[in-house]
Amino acid sequence: MHNSSEGTPLLGERSSSPSTPEHLLPAPSQTPTPRRRGGYQSGRRRGQRGSTALGRVSNFDPKWWVQRARYYVPITGWLPNYQASNLVVDVKAGFMVACLLIPQALSYSSLTHLPPAYGLYTALVPALVYGMLGTSRHLSMGPEALISVLTGTLVKGQLKHLYGAYSPGMPPADTVEHFSTAVASAVALLSGLFTFALGMFRLGFLDSMISESSLRGFISGTAIVIIIGQSRIMLGIAAASSVHSTPWNDFKFMLSHLDQTHVMTAIVSLGALLFLRLLRAVKSRFKATTWLQQIPDTLVVIVLTTALSWVAKLGEEHGVVIFGKVDGDLPHFRLPRVPTYADTKDIVSSAITITMIGVVESVIVAREYASRNHYAVSSNRELVALGVSNAVGSAFGAYPAFGSLSRSKLNDRAQAKSQLSGVVTASLVVASLLGLLPYLFHLPRGVLAAIISDAVISLLSATPGAVAFLFKVQAWSDLFLLLFICFCSVAASVETGILLAVIISL
Numbered sequence: 211m212h213n214s215s216e217g218t219p220l221l222g223e224r225s226s227s228p229s230t231p232e233h234l235l236p237a238p239s240q241t242p243t244p245r246r247r248g249g250y251q252s253g254r255r256r257g258q259r260g261s262t263a264l265g266r267v268s269n270f271d272p273k274w275w276v277q278r279a280r281y282y283v284p285i286t287g288w289l290p291n292y293q294a295s296n297l298v299v300d301v302k303a304g305f306m307v308a309c310l311l312i313p314q315a316l317s318y319s320s321l322t323h324l325p326p327a328y329g330l331y332t333a334l335v336p337a338l339v340y341g342m343l344g345t346s347r348h349l350s351m352g353p354e355a356l357i358s359v360l361t362g363t364l365v366k367g368q369l370k371h372l373y374g375a376y377s378p379g380m381p382p383a384d385t386v387e388h389f390s391t392a393v394a395s396a397v398a399l400l401s402g403l404f405t406f407a408l409g410m411f412r413l414g415f416l417d418s419m420i421s422e423s424s425l426r427g428f429i430s431g432t433a434i435v436i437i438i439g440q441s442r443i444m445l446g447i448a449a450a451s452s453v454h455s456t457p458w459n460d461f462k463f464m465l466s467h468l469d470q471t472h473v474m475t476a477i478v479s480l481g482a483l484l485f486l487r488l489l490r491a492v493k494s495r496f497k498a499t500t501w502l503q504q505i506p507d508t509l510v511v512i513v514l515t516t517a518l519s520w521v522a523k524l525g526e527e528h529g530v531v532i533f534g535k536v537d538g539d540l541p542h543f544r545l546p547r548v549p550t551y552a553d554t555k556d557i558v559s560s561a562i563t564i565t566m567i568g569v570v571e572s573v574i575v576a577r578e579y580a581s582r583n584h585y586a587v588s589s590n591r592e593l594v595a596l597g598v599s600n601a602v603g604s605a606f607g608a609y610p611a612f613g614s615l616s617r618s619k620l621n622d623r624a625q626a627k628s629q630l631s632g633v634v635t636a637s638l639v640v641a642s643l644l645g646l647l648p649y650l651f652h653l654p655r656g657v658l659a660a661i662i663s664d665a666v667i668s669l670l671s672a673t674p675g676a677v678a679f680l681f682k683v684q685a686w687s688d689l690f691l692l693l694f695i696c697f698c699s700v701a702a703s704v705e706t707g708i709l710l711a712v713i714i715s716l
Contacts, residue, residue, distance in 0.1 A: 282594075285342040288628055296627035303624035304634025307350055307617050309506030311635055312642050314353065314617075314665065316650075317658040320443075321358040321436065323365045323390055326533070328607055329353055330643050331541045336599040336611035337636040341629045343595035345587045346576040348626055350617030350635070351599060353609070355665055356432050357568055361609045363704055364397055364560040365390050371551040388549070391607060393557065395546035398604035398611075400561035405569060406597025414589025420570060423680070424711035427692040428567075430673045431699025431707045433666040438464065438700075440666075443659035444479035446472025446531070458701045474528045478518070479656030482511050486664040503623065508661050512653060519652040531655045538647035540640070541606035561610075563708050568612030572596055575613045579622050616665065 280287035311333050319329030333352040340351040372381055372389050381389075408416060435457040442449070442464045450463045489507045496502055524530035548554050573589050580587040600610055621631060680689040691714060699707030 282591075283342060284345055284591075285629065289630075292628065292630070297630075299625055299627050300631040301634050303621055303626035303631040305638065306504065306506065306624045307621050307631065308635045308638035308642075309509040310617055310620055311350065311352055312639060312646070313508040313512050313658075313661055314614075315639070317661045318353040318355060318358040320655075320658060321355070321439075321662065322362040322394060322609055323369070324394055324609065325387065325391075326536050327538060327643070327647070328391060328394070328609065330538075330639055331606055332603065332608040332611045334636050334639045334643070335541065335606045335608050336603040337632050337639070339599040339602050340595050341633040341636065343591075343598055344629055344632075345591050345595070346580060346613075347585065347628050347631075348579040348583065348618050348621045349572065349576045349592075349613040349632075350621050351596075351613060351632060352611050352617070354568075354571070354612055354614045355436060355662065355669065356429065356571070357564055357610050357612055359432055359436055360560065360564050360567065360704060360708075361394055361397060364556065365393050367556060368393050368552045371553060375551050389551070392547065392549040393552055394609035395544075395604045395607060396548050396552075397557050397561045397564065398600050398609050399546040400558060401564045401568065401610045402597045402600030402602075402604060404561060404565040404597070405593050405600065408565075408569065409590045409593030409595075409597060412590045414573065414593055416566075416569065419715060420566065420711055421688075421691070421715045423676075423685075423688040423692045424695055424715050425570065426673060426676050427695030428699060428704075428707045428711045429669055430692070431696040432704050433669040434696070434700050435704055436666045437663055440659040440663045444476060444483070444656045444663070446470075446475030446479075446656065456702055457699075457704075461700075472529065474524060475530050475654065475656045478515060478524065478530060478654050479660050482515055482657045483660035483663055486511060486660065487667070490664070490668075508664075511657060511661065512650070515657045516650060516653045519654050524654060525652060533650045533653040533655060533658075535651060536647045538643045538645075540643060541608075543605055544607070546604045560705070563705065564610050566712065567708065568596070568610060569593065571615065572613035575615050575618045579618060582622065616668065 276286075312330070315329035315333040316326045317329070319326045319332075322328070337351045340349070344351070369386070369390065372386065375381075408414070438457055438461045442460070445464070445468070447464060447467050447470050450460065455463075486507055489505070489510075493503055493505075493507075519525060519530065519532060522528070525532040548557060573592055576587045576592050577589070596612060600608070603611060624631070676692065677689065680686075680692065695707050695711050695714075698710055
């Protein structure tokens with residue numbers, strides 16, 4: 211073996227070692243050129259290979275186009291090779307995720323100030339597109355709590371411009387709905403374009419841009435903001451008259467109006483929340499019991515409370531606010547646009563914020579479950595898939611959609627084998643749009659608030675451990691950052707919290 215201490219020539223240099231004959235040295239025109247992935251090739255051969263590739267493209271070589279299609283549209287690669295033995299498992303996983311996704315979609319729509327059907331639209335179109343373009347087999351695409359509250363904050367902020375234009379009167383209800391859905395679709399389109407651009411420019415590494423302490427502080431603050439808003443609904447207290455108020459003001463308003471609590475609404479809603487928390491605790495205690503883990507807790511709560519409301523006539527005789535009649539038509543194609551009276555600058559800034567949070571959450575979840583199940587995902591291709599999913603979804607009434615940790619965890623627990631499980635979930639969303647909504651007429655709206663609260667309480671579960679760890683290792687700056695961003699999110703707004711998180715992380 212040649213010893214490196216004998217003066218091995220550098221790449222491209224002619225050796226001055228007397229042990230190497232001159233005629234064995236490479237000619238200058240044949241100087242080896244590094245390949246991109248290991249080994250070396252001559253400049254002449256590399257040029258020949260490039261011209262061959264160009265020739266294939268110009269001649270429309272089918273093999274070349276098939277390879278490109280498999281790269282940019284992964285379903286063309288895995289679907290032809292799909293094993294029929296995995297079908298039962300994927301259908302089962304898709305059904306289990308749908309049992310969680312459909313109630314969440316109906317619930318999260320209230321966070322966005324949109325009709326419930328738009329939550330299902332967000333669970334439908336982006337999930338179908340991601341099933342064709344995504345590289346993760348377990349990522350569950352659709353509405354997510356943090357993204358929903360960010361979208362709702364934008365919609366609520368833009369509504370003040372609409373109400374101001376009609377002052378001193380009030381805009382018609384149809385006008386308010388069309389304005390709100392237009393704002394949500396516009397921010398979904400911009401968020402999709404921003405995410406797509408990140409993927410095309412290979413900026414998938416930006417998911418690590420926000421520090422862990424900043425992100426934990428923002429998530430905790432946003433979870434508290436959501437709980438404040440949903441607690442008012444669970445107690446049956448009427449909303450404040452102000453269109454634009456801070457979470458802290460909402461909290462003070464709720465405390466000052468506790469005497470207006472609707473007792474029956476509070477009993478049903480808090481009872482549903484207690485049932486969900488107890489069932490979650492039992493599942494955590496008996497993790498080895500398979501049948502227990504597969505109980506769709508949110509679906510069970512919706513069925514039981516809807517039946518109870520119908521039998522006891524909670525809406526008619528006890529004054530409980532119920533779900534009511536909701537149109538369940540399939541979404542129609544409509545190009546998104548910024549509505550009149552809306553502030554384009556606010557929509558763009560919110561789209562950037564939503565993109566950052568959605569990208570961080572989705573890429574982390576995709577990497578986590580790919581690593582657990584021993585397959586590879588590409589961050590850049592994931593960003594492209596997420597971007598296209600949101601851009602297409604925005605034309606069908608969807609607001610921004612990204613990956614969900616809770617649903618992805620359920621998909622992994624159900625042992626999904628491919629992206630087909632997500633397509634099955636989307637198919638069940640279609641079925642719910644066409645046939646389920648009329649049966650939810652008697653569902654108490656406070657139960658939907660309980661489902662949201664249960665989900666965000668889970669987001670807070672990691673915060674005490676994070677605070678204890680930072681205190682133990684005496685990471686005072688990180689601890690202050692977490693608490694400060696959490697406080698600002700609650701005292702001011704979630705936009706303030708994420709803005710501080712990004713600025714400080716940079």
